Amino acid sequence: MLRIGPIQLNTNLLLAPIAGYCDLAFRMVCREWGGVGLACTDLLSPQGLLRGTATSLDLAKTNDYDKPVGMQLYGSDPEIMAQGARWAVEHGATVVDINMGCPVDKVTKKDGGSKLLTDLSRAVAIAKRVREELDRCPLSAEEWAHRLGDAQRPGAAHACGGHEHACGEGKAARVLGSGPVPLTCKMRLCWHTSDFETGNACSPHLARMLADVGVAAVTVHGRTTEDKFQGSVRLAGIAAVVDAVGGAIPVIGNGDVREPEDAANMILETGCEGVMIGRGALSTPWIFRDTWSYLMTGRKPAPPSEAEMLATIRRFFSLMLEQRDERYAMFQIRRRISWFAKRLQRQLDNGKMESVKPFKEAIRLADGPNAVLDALARFEAGELRGGIEPAAEHSGAEPI
Numbered sequence: 001m002l003r004i005g006p007i008q009l010n011t012n013l014l015l016a017p018i019a020g021y022c023d024l025a026f027r028m029v030c031r032e033w034g035g036v037g038l039a040c041t042d043l044l045s046p047q048g049l050l051r052g053t054a055t056s057l058d059l060a061k062t063n064d065y066d067k068p069v070g071m072q073l074y075g076s077d078p079e080i081m082a083q084g085a086r087w088a089v090e091h092g093a094t095v096v097d098i099n100m101g102c103p104v105d106k107v108t109k110k111d112g113g114s115k116l117l118t119d120l121s122r123a124v125a126i127a128k129r130v131r132e133e134l135d136r137c138p139l140s141a142e143e144w145a146h147r148l149g150d151a152q153r154p155g156a157a158h159a160c161g162g163h164e165h166a167c168g169e170g171k172a173a174r175v176l177g178s179g180p181v182p183l184t185c186k187m188r189l190c191w192h193t194s195d196f197e198t199g200n201a202c203s204p205h206l207a208r209m210l211a212d213v214g215v216a217a218v219t220v221h222g223r224t225t226e227d228k229f230q231g232s233v234r235l236a237g238i239a240a241v242v243d244a245v246g247g248a249i250p251v252i253g254n255g256d257v258r259e260p261e262d263a264a265n266m267i268l269e270t271g272c273e274g275v276m277i278g279r280g281a282l283s284t285p286w287i288f289r290d291t292w293s294y295l296m297t298g299r300k301p302a303p304p305s306e307a308e309m310l311a312t313i314r315r316f317f318s319l320m321l322e323q324r325d326e327r328y329a330m331f332q333i334r335r336r337i338s339w340f341a342k343r344l345q346r347q348l349d350n351g352k353m354e355s356v357k358p359f360k361e362a363i364r365l366a367d368g369p370n371a372v373l374d375a376l377a378r379f380e381a382g383e384l385r386g387g388i389e390p391a392a393e394h395s396g397a398e399p400i
């Protein structure tokens with residue numbers, strides 16, 4: 001079982017940060033399906049948190065059900081990152097994570113994210129300083145119980161329907177002893193693809209140095225910064241990091257896991273101890289339940305019925321309305337409906353997939369929550385379907 005510092009996770013599957021998508025509502029939906037060992041906030045600006053800007057505070061929102069939770073910080077100044085880490089601990093983080101993988105200009109131009117892969121001494125200095133700060137704000141045993149999710153276990157909402165499978169739900173993560181919150185780092189293989197191709201990726205060396213300064217686990221997205229989201233995940237790059245750390249800390253593999261078999265293959269090919277799933281969860285929030293069952297028993301639970309999938313969309317939408325406001329909930333449901341609808345397509349007798357485009361259009365054009373609920377009800381009644389779905393092209397960074 002995956003252990004991050006003092007924390008024994010309940011499964012070895014993690015929900016990835018996906019800026020603008022893996023918010024509290026979505027994390028709750030995934031957790032309700034089961035199988036999520038740890039979920040993480042999207043990347044947070046420590047300056048924003050410390051200044052208390054509304055956007056940062058919204059992104060950092062968590063609750064008792066959203067546990068255990070990682071809070072991910074980005075930046076390049078060790079002192080500001082350390083103060084951001086303290087803020088995260090004071091506001092509910094079970095784990096603090098440092099972003100060393102973001103390829104987006106807005107982040108790398110300020111020397112954060114994957115730019116740190118070009119300045120390893122800075123990357124290590126940040127981790128060292130953050131680790132020091134975390135050591136200065138240890139949690140009490142009572143607080144640890146809370147951060148691990150004990151507080152919400154009895155009677156927690158659970159969507160998996162009690163099918164015969166191992167979804168990991170019902171047990172809290174465990175902490176082995178008490179003390180400070182663990183620190184993790186999430187990285188790519190290196191900046192330049194040519195470095196990877198010539199055997200000079202920095203990630204193995206960086207992971208070793210991070211372990212030496214007290215980082216409890218590293219997540220490796222098996223692409224270079226130059227790859228952005230192109231091509232396939234490079235499993236050999238993740239395996240090189242696993243070899244380099246030699247069991248000193250766990251390595252969590254990440255990239256292109258869309259089906260339970262992909263996770264099993266990643267573990268087999270790389271030796272990683274955990275698997276982080278991002279885009280696969282956007283279309284399939286029950287992927288953690290399915291994958292955990294597959295890893296534990298070799299069997300996948302029966303897929304959710306159409307009614308259960310629609311209930312998941314409704315649940316997400318109502319959580320969004322509850323936790324944010326109508327404008328934001330409408331923005332989110334419109335932009336995510338393609339992801340959610342991906343699994344709603346039915347196979348026709350001729351083997352082609354029936355299009356759900358009319359349904360997606362109805363949601364995108366909805367002028368308010370009632371119109372969204374109406375579109376969901378009409379779809380459930382068999383309407384808003386028709387035609388043939390164009391070939392899926394979900395390999396890119398953005399949902400279509």
Ligand SMILES: Cc1cc2nc3c(=O)[nH]c(=O)nc-3n(C[C@H](O)[C@H](O)[C@H](O)COP(=O)(O)O)c2cc1C
Binds near residue numbers: 020099277
């Ligand atoms: C739109 C988008 C936003 C992302 N935002 C973050 C982020 O905030 N922090 C982070 O560490 N990774 C971020 N990622 C990277 C993902 O966490 C993950 O490493 C990547 O998508 C590969 O995993 P997947 O194939 O399972 O999605 C983002 C990816 C996408 C597509």
